[in-house]
Every structure is written in C-alpha cells, then in structure tokens.
Amino acid sequence: MRRNNTLGATIAAALLTPIAALAQVDTSEWNCEYCPFEDGYRAEVDAGVAYVSEDAARFGNGTGLDEKGAEVVLGGDGRYLKDGTEVTWYAEDLGIDSRALEISVGKPGKFEVGLGYRELPYRLFDTTATVFSPSASETLALPSDWVTSGTTSGFTALDASLAPQNIEIDRQILEFGATYLPTSKVKLYADYRRHERDGVRIMSGSSFTQSAYLPRPVDDYTDQVDAGVRFSAGSFNLALAYYGSFYGNKVDSLTWDNPFTTEPDHGQGRTAVEPDNKFHQFSLSGIYRATTFNTVVAFSAAMGRGEQDAGLFPYTINPILVSSPLPAASLDGQVDTSNYALTITSRPHKRANVRLSYRYDERDNQTPMSLWTRVITDTFPTGGGEANIPYSFERSRLNLSATLRLFDTVSVSGGYDRTDLDRDYQEVAEQTEDTGWGKVRWRPTANLEATFKGGASTRDIENYDTDLALVFGQNPLMRKYNLAYRYREFGEVSLSASMSERPLSIGMTYLYADDSYSRSELGITESNEDRFTVDFSWAVSEATSVYLNAGTESIDAIQLGSETFSGPVWEASHDDDFIHYGGGFRITAMSDKLDLTLDYTHSDGETEILFAGQSVSTIPLPELESTMDSLRLSLRYELSDRFDAHVGIRYEHLDTADWALNGVQEDTIPSILTMGANLHDHDVWVVGIGFRYKIGADAE
C-alpha cells in the first residue's frame, strides 16, 4: 500500500462525518445481536508426545530437542472474559527445554498485569570432553595420575582421563509487567525481567606458549527494570522512562592446573571472569505534531551511567612469583553515556516531504587510569608498568532527506548523511563519513512497484596515528578496517507485483555494496556484498495457499597481511556464499476436517579462503561448508467439535565441513589441549502425535 494523495483525500473525506452529524450517531439500536462475544472461559489445550531420532546438539540449539528419545509436548492458550476482566494465557513446549508460558490479567483500557517465563537452550557441542574435574567448577584439577609434558603428544594419560562434557547453556527468562492507565491520556508501566544462565562454555587457559581448553561454568543473572510514564495531550506526547540493568556473576574466577608442567612457579593459572556491573539510564522523549505542513518533531534525551567495581585478583596465583601490589583493590569503573536525538519530518507540499534527523551518542569512560605490572600468564613478570585505557567516543549523525512525487506514478528521493566520530586513545581520533543517495520509485499501477536506489559514501580520517600504533606494537602499515579510509558504492533494486484479479504476489530485491579501502597497505583493502531475494505467494483459495522463497548472499573481501612486520607478504581472498530456497503450502478445512501444512527449506553456506604470497603454502584451505535441509509437515484432523488430533513430522539434515574442527582431537595441536569436537552432522527426525481439546464456548 502506498500513498495516493488524490485518492487519499477522497477516501479520507468519505470516512468523515461533520462534527455535528457524528455526535448525533444514534447507536441505540446497535444491539450487536450477531456478535459472538466471548463470555466466560475458552481454551485450547495441546498434549502429546514427540520422539527425537538421535542426539544432535545443533538441532537442539533453540529447540531443546538435542537428545534422542521421547519428549512430552504440552501447550495451549486460553481466555477468560467476565464483567470486564480479561485473563489470557499461552503455553508452548512446556515439556521441552525451550518452554514458554505467559499469563496476563487486566481490565482493558484500565490496567494489565502480566507474567511470563521462557527458556532458551543454547547447544553447541555434545562431542567434547575434558580432563579437568570437577568439570564446570571454578577450580579445575587434573587427575592425580596426569602425566605432564611440554607438548600434547606426551600426555600419556590423556585418553584414560577424558570425560564427556557438553558445551551448552540454558537461559531462563522470567518477566513481570504491569500497565496502569489512570486516564486515557496517561499510561504508567513497569516491567521487570530476570535472565538466568547456567551451563558450560569453553574458555582457554594460556600458559604463554601453551594453552588448555577449560570447561568453565556459566552461572549468572541479569535483572532489568523498565519503568515510566507516557502522557499524551492533543498534539503532544511525552514519555519519561527509567531503565536499569544489573548483572551478577556467581562465578568469581577460574583456576586450573597447568597440564603442561608441574613446576611450582607456574603450575596453576587463574583468570578473571565477567565482573558484576550495573547500568542506570533515564530518558525523556516526546513528539509534537504541528498542523503546519503536517510537521512532526520527535526528540529523545537519555543519560546513563554504568559502573563496575568488582574486586581484583592479584597479578598471579602463583605465590613463588614476586609481583607488585595492585594500584587499586577494585577498578572503580564508570562509564557515562549520553544519547540525544531530534527528528523533524514535514510535508510542505502535498507532493513533497522532507526529513531531518540528528543524533548524538557519547560514551565517556571515567574509569581511573593506573599503571599495572602484569605477570604474563601466571608465568613471569614483565617488570614494567602498563596503563589501562578507558576508551571513550562521541558520535554524531546528521541525516537530511526529501521525497518529491513528480507524477502520480513516480516519486524521487534524495538524501545526505554525515557521521562524525571522535575517539580517545585510538589510531584515528577524528573520522567523518559523508553519504549521498538517490531513489526513484515507480508505481505504474496499484499492483506493481519498482524501486531503484543508489549512492556513495566516503569515510575520511584526519590522521592515522602510526606513532600510537607503534606504541601498541602494531605494524604502522596496518589500517584497522573500522578506522580506515573507505569509499563505498551501494545500490538496491526492488520489485513487487501482484495480480489485481488473483491473490498472487511476487517480490524481488537485489542489493550490492562495494567497499574500497584504497589507502590501506595492510588489512582489508576491498570488500563487496551482493544480495538477492525473491518471494512468491499465491492464495489459491480461502483455504489453500502456496509460497516459494529464495535468497543468495555473497560477501567477498581482500586482505593483505605481513608476518615480517613490514609491507604485505601475503594476500587472503575471502569468498562467503550463502544460498537458500524453500517453499510450502497450507490447506485448511479439507473435507471440513483436515488441515495440512508443509514447509521445506534448503540452505547452503560455503566459504572459500585463498592465500597467495611468497611464503604461502601450496596446500589450499578446504572450503568451509554447511548444508541444511529442513522439512516440517503438520496435519490436524478434527475428531469432534472439541477434539482434534495432530501429527507432526520434522526432519533436519545438517552436514558441515570446517577445517578448524575437522580432525582436531584433544591432542592434535602440540601446544593446545583442546576438548575435541566433531563436525556438526546430523539427520534428525522428530515425529509427534498429540491432541487438542477445546474448552468453553469456542467449540460450540
């Protein structure tokens, strides 16, 4: 749907009734006798079982169906409505680790109280193993009969010491919210959320030239509060809000025995983990709608403060190493944030609109700087002091754009954007990016629309401070891609069409972006992206619809590197490709009793990285690949007015190739004791059967 001023004015007028007449609309005989208002309780309850054909961590990621066997499937939704009080509830996958439950109670237009609970399973590996015990504890010990060695090939007790350890995290989210409307113009709200995570992930414990993968525990929580008031009066809307986020980590640190040596001066290592932190933010935002040129002015101003003051550990856990006292027992870290935004949109003419927006974001790190005398990987002191760097930045963005409808079927738009960045302590202190773009939209009929957009941007820098780069030990020829000069060209073509006589539509989009980092001698020197998508849908009848969709994405980049701390010695060309296609259909009420749904998706991701250069091996890297086929079939049969039977079949095939994992056992890398991990590769069938029982008026 797009605006059409002439038609719009006509229809707008048709919708209107003069004030006097409207006030006199007599609804006394509008009895709504045909209105099937719900009254009392109505619910649909699902119960069933599903069988998962094999263990597969990646299939279980998000779904919770990572283990072979039967799962109970429970869910449903319901509504109770009586005397103005409305209660709704919704449940999904209650028997699975991805369960969700929501319930809300309220009087519409007055208040609402809601409670929600969700679980989100993250599953990465179920083929990993560790020699440390107790696994996933804060203190990881080696077996008593562990045999140390300078390389993993000497770990003679490895095989006997390995115990399975999945890499997975469960996130539980509890939500509680309340809304109260004392008047129709005022809305008060408060929401509380608690995220809790527990599980295991891989962290590496380095002992300078060697390292071990550690099964570290994840046991943390985040409490979040959003509260505020919104006020509307005529042309004004105002909102005052508070946001608080409080992170707490129940794990203080991670200590481990060094598997490579038992020498007393570096037989153990200890690392800090994520410290507790908190963030408060107050914001004021508003909108004013002026009748002059249909102008809308929107603004927001937010000020926040983040703090982190967790106690610091000594430089090293190994007491035999002499180290200096810490300059502070805790960081006393503080970051102040400021965010201001102003947007003005206006329509000075019925065929033209303009938009101006300005945004300013600041991160002001007030954390005190001190000199720290680190002990490298709990192994040897450096002796010299090193200052922590509290990074700060200011970023402002100005956008100007205008659209002019030249004809009823053609409109043109253009815009200019400017981004300014000021940073502390980085190689580039001041950076600007100027972008210009234009767009033409052609809509010859109500059912056909084509859009063409193109533009270019230049990201310029005042100075790349190579002296500072050298202070950090960086090659002065390196240009970090987020700091480097860049010229970008981009374009987009989109087409959407539908048939006026048939509910059939097609949409296509093609985008490209071409980046040139022509002033970079090392680092990313060029990259480009091409993206194409196409959709087709057809509502064959009120009961039957089919769809097809497909998409491709190609991201290429050229990178230059140096292993000699000089000019470029090698070149890597990256070619990331991804393609997917799929389709499906929905048929409802076949013979008044049967619903059938089918969805199929195929996707294929491939990454080729080719190296060239004097010192580069002639052995190419294998391609990284990930191929997935996913099929979902759902069938519902109405057994009676109150009973439905459901059958669901789900199949997923995943096949991957990844040189970072392929053939990498726990002791494959001489200097790294890993946890091993097999490639993701599964063929999972999930077959489920269940019943839906309808309660209340809905079945009548």
Place this chain on the structure above:
Amino acid sequence: MRPITFVVTAAMLMTLTVSTAGGQEPSYSRKGADSCLSCHEEDSVFALFRGTHANPTDPNGPFGHGQLQCEACHGPTGDHAGRVRRGQERPPPGAVFGSGSVTPVDVQNGLCLECHQSDTGFGWHGNDHDINDIACADCHTSHAARDPVLMTSTQADVCFECHRQQRTQSLKPYAHPIRQGKMDCSACHSNHGETSEWQFARQTLNDTCFDCHAEKRGPYLWEHAPVVEDCGNCHDPHGSNHPGMLAMRGPMLCQSCHSQSGHPSLPADGDGLPDGIPSQYMLGQNCLNCHTQSHGSNHPSGSRLMR
C-alpha cells in the same frame, strides 16, 4: 474508540477539503455491526471476536457501550451496507485495511492511531516504517485471537515479508534462534519507532546487545576498543557462516586489525591443518586459543586479553 477523539480526528481530516461523490455526507449503517455481520459471515471476519478488539466491556474499545463497532475502524458504511439497485456496484466501505487496499496508508494508520496514539503509536510519526508508507495492517492482524506479529514464534515471518534479506541471513549456519521461533525481531528492534538508529530497542546497538549479553558491558579494566564502540565491528547479528556470528573467519578477522611485533601475523594456509603442522593460530578457536577474553578482561594481568 472514544467518540470525542474520533470527532477531533474527523475535524483534522476534514482539512482535506474534498467532497464525496454527489456532495453527500457518508452515513453510518442502521444497525452497526449487525449490518456488517449479516453479510460478512467469513471466518476471517468472525475471528475478530476472539481477540481483544471485540471486548464489549472495554469502554474505550470499538465494541464498548455507545462505540461505533465495526465502523469505529472501517468508517461509515451506510452506503456500503445499504440497498443497491440491480446492476449497480456496491459502494466500498469507508476503510479497508491491509496490502492492496484502496484506502491510503495514512488514512488507515490514522484510524488505528486514534486509539493507539499514546502507546504503540507514540514513536510512530516520522520513523522509518512511517516514512516508507507501511500500514499498521501490513504487520498486524486484528481479526485474530492472537496477532501473529505479537507472538515470538511467528513474528519473524511477518517481518520477513518485507525484510527478505534478514530471512536469508537468519537461515545461515550461525544465527540467533529466529528460525526456531524462539526469538523475535522485537527483541532488538523497536518496530514502532523511537529515535534510535535502525529502530533499536535501546539507544544504541551495543546497548541493545547488552540487554541479553549484559556480561559484556563492563567497563572492564582492559577494554577491547572495537567492542566498546560497536559490536557490529566483529559480529553480524542477523547471521553468519562463521561461529559466533563473526563477520569473518578467524584468525583472519583478528588479522584485519592486528599485525603485532613479536607475534607474526602468519597466513592461515593449508600447512597448518592437522595433516601438516597443526597450527595453534588457526585451528580450534584460533586467536582465542590464548586470547580468550576478546570482549575485555578484568584481571590485572589481562592486558593481552589472556586472563
């Protein structure tokens, strides 16, 4: 809908000084919803009564006492519901919603915002969806027990009807659990506007990421500069071919910025595979094999992000 509010908007819209055909004022139906439902028996119409809009006890709702029922949203339908002569085309109702409707988007949205101005419509005016003429009904289904765009399991499918690129990206090997229906777009994006870039749910991209990844907020004793500035420097949050939704495979991603003295930036070529000389710099977690604290370290000896 509150009649007084409707009157105000009617007055505003009357500034469009166009008369209806024949100069007659549109009229309301004689029997309200009964006039509509006597013909519109489709399930898709009656599904309205399973949802929150058809609550007769909500005084501000379309079906509250004295409200305009179907015509609160669809406008006066007296002509549409009235008798037509044989061969005469039935006049359209006041407003029809959704894709393909002849009712202009601003008129459609104006009707919705009558009641939703102070909440979901708060940041709507001038935001990207508004500027691009997206109708409320392009996303929302009001004739339903539960609006698909308000449900985590189905929301993304609605968004992907326009944001097709993001559907492609969500299907990549490493992505947030969108395709599994366990995360929705509105976890990160405020679809009704606000003034943040890309309609982020929080003020900035990083603030939005910290909603679920608060452990990365710090501030840390040893910060990693690109992390505190923009998570998107290293991650593609809509999906990637690479673990961790990284924009590029390690160690090359790190080597895009780091070429350190005393720590040669070696090419991750085929020599480093398990069949050759297994490389600690490229296999497993590559750079993170040692520099495990890539988001920052709070250890006094963690300046190289190894503690």
